[in-house]
Amino acid sequence: MLKAHNLVKIYAASGVPVHAVRGLDLEIEAGEFVAIMGPSGSGKSTLIHMLGGLDPRTSGEIWLDGKRVDTLSESGWALLRRKKVGFVFQGFNLVANMTVADNVELPALLAGTSPREARERREQLLDKLSLSDRAEASPGQLSGGEQQRVALARALANRPALLLADEPTGNLDSRNTRDVLRLLGEVHRGGQTIVMVTHDARVAALADRVVSLLDGEIVDDGRIPRRKIAGAGEVIDLR
């Protein structure tokens, strides 16, 4: 489904080259839920941004659904993201001026769905995330957890094959974290491929597989046995 080969990212900040990702190889199967862990500055955000085309790679290859995508232009990536990639960010990034409903319908409209279909899909999603009554609220009126649920609804609006989540629970308290993780679990059970960046071991425990980064390189890549996922919030000892 998603494959990265010898992926390198070098930032040339103020003249000094910084190697954020150094020759990384990664293969993710369809339907997999992968958590990418690592300390601050290990390159995990950079990696997920490159995988979604938000940040261009310096060298290396990215393949999505059997097609090479790292050579796409910025616009090419944008078109690809509309249909195939959904993003969830740590800061939620809801468009502040738009209502919850508009935020969720926006990607569907962008992908060419009719306004009626977009509305129906939005109603379904918000219903599922128990946000129906907040449809006409503005993002500023919502709590952090609610905002992240809306962001998740927005990312899922086009039923993307790949959901990329960058620290989705980083700004949330434990109750909201639990809610969001429960939703991610449901999405995953629906067959969606999810790649999630986190530095929280409890959050990572929800995934099928945990990839650990350190200084831009993979230092560990291991699967978590399925049965161990009894519930989110449980402390899991990761070797």
Add this chain to the structure above:
Amino acid sequence: MSTARAATRWISADLRARKGQAALTVLAVAGILAALLTGATLLEEGTNPWRSLFGQTNGAHIWIHTTERPDVWRLRELDGVATSAGPYRSAPVTLVQDGKRPQAALRGLPAQLPEVARPQVQEGRWLSSEQPDGAVVERSFARASGLRLGAPLTLNTVGGSRQVLYVRGIADSAEQGFYPEWTPGLIWVLPSTLDRIEPKHELSEWVTGLRLADADATQVVSQRVLVELRQVERVYTWREVRAAMELDNRLLGTLLALFGVVGLVAAALALANAAGGRVLGQLRDLATLKSLGFTRGQVALLLVAEHGALGLLGIGIGLAAGWVLPVVLLGAGAAAPLPVLAIGAGAALVVLAAVGLPAWRGGRTPPIPAAPAAPPRGHLSRLARLALLVRLPPALVLGTRDAFTRRVPAFLTAFGLAVPMMMITIGLGVWATLDGFLKNPEQVGQSAALIVKTGKLTQGQAEELIAREPGVERSYPGSTVNALAPGEARSVQVRAIGGSREPYPYPVAEGRGYSQPGEGVAGQGLLDLLGVKIGDRVRLTVGGSPLIVRIVGRVVEPDLDGQVLSVGLDTLEAKDSVPPGYHALVLKPGADPGEVRLRLLSASQEGLDVQRVVNPAERLGVLRPVIAALIAVLALIGLANLLTAIGLGLRDHASDLAVLKAMGLTPRQVTATLVTATGLLVVAGVLTGTAVGAATVTGLIDLQGHTSGVGAGIGRPPAAATLVVTVLAAVSAALAVALIPARRAARAHVTTARLTHGVPSGRS
């Protein structure tokens, strides 16, 4: 299509979030466009009433006034002459009307309307032999004198008899300019009626109009006419008539066009500022849009559409207003569609160019919404550190630093305020110049407030009455004659007034006043017309005899486009100057012209004919509301720029607020910091704009004076007190506007959580 739907949602949501600013932008652009279009309409020839009047009346190109009846057949045989009108006998009369005594020419026309120069009856009907006491009055004269259909028309002839006619019709004519710019007023009567009212033929003149096959041949033909005819009193052509009709419209049009063009630049700048500020404030939202799948081009297009739409809406409203305003307010004809389209298209291009750059920058936003969009970090300059060392209030120092954190927006804000302020100063200068005309008429060549003609009295009686009047400082005898200029197919006015030894107090702008016979001073219009300069001699012909005058100076001359030569009465031959045609009365300081006039009238038992001199500022009164409206629009533009700057400043410094509070600044000090940051740019912009405006206004008005013939030397900068008040008003209004959001921001409870939501602190 799909993108359009998504984009529309985003645009409408964003516009809803900033209704006030959007409305301000639309209003400012609309106001500027209306001014621009009105200016162009007034400048455009199509709106000059002369063209349609000339067409409707099948007008004559050349008008000749002679003392004797000319042989019209000889004139018609001249090369280039197609047909002729007249000759009509014309007698000077004075209309007795509500205490005013306007001069009029009583012209004998047949009951059958002529083919050429046919007056166009607008109300009532044309002359008929069944109504021998009927008269038809030219429309502008009727309006100025308050004459309606059926009103009695009491006329005093030169001989002193009083006759009453009745207004049977009101008609338009292209024979002469509008009253009161063009005097005398025009009244048509049947030739038999004219003979009854003024039987003496020596007191009248003959007026002949020539219609040419080709209007461009006017110059050549009128020179031939001068050669053919003797006893020519006066010749004028369609060009003078056209110029007279467009006089005020041109000045107003120039003013509006100047304000419109500069205002458009200012509005475009305001729009670019607003769009740029908005884009900076929305970098995160734009990045989010890109992460959702908007391409770079689509984001840029979306921004152009949003901000451009505001500008285009303003342009639309402005064009509509500019189309209607000249018709409603000034009675000018509607603008031709071509200039409207050209102005609209040009303004649309300017608007799109103005929003294009910020939109392009917005499109280039990296698609990572978490990317920091914080302002470039400045550091305390040496000056600022010194300021802190000498214990200036910290709010002042920090505000000063903040003001210039973003150099380009800071410059654009100051510049965006300076341009409207410059134009406001220029507007105030025009206002001050008009005030100057009114307060010091002697500076525009109008030392005399009253013109007295002897009327029924003898010269001696009149002079005695004037001498007894306590309000009169001095009386200058004068005569006005028409002179033919060599090589010019038209007459110019020679005003002989005062003696060469005791010259009339003209405001001499260049050279000196006349001091001996044979010397004269001229208005700029005359110098330009004859192509002469100070020191040159001109040779003119007055009533057949030559008049040679050395021009020794240029005076400010508001009459007849400045095409007036002024000499001492003793420069004219005795036949033209004795007795003098009138007395120009210079009043004592403080004497009221109206009272002096009434006293003279009652002392002479209404025998004297006393007229007040019309100040050019009274004619230009329409400029004042126009200036006020323009200042309002410019203030809107300034306000739009200010709001952008405040919004950007608050956004940039939101993260600093918590830090400042943590450092121990009180909310009041935080407010002061924010207000100082905006206020400094305001002060810089306002002061620069005012200085530039004050420095250029005199030159601009003089330039306009030069081209209109009045001559340089009329421009007045606004008074220092006015400028100080304006600057203070602008700055304090700006500070008041800045204070409200600053206070709100300073009192808001800023938490770190909100900080991370509102302004990302960096990438994780």
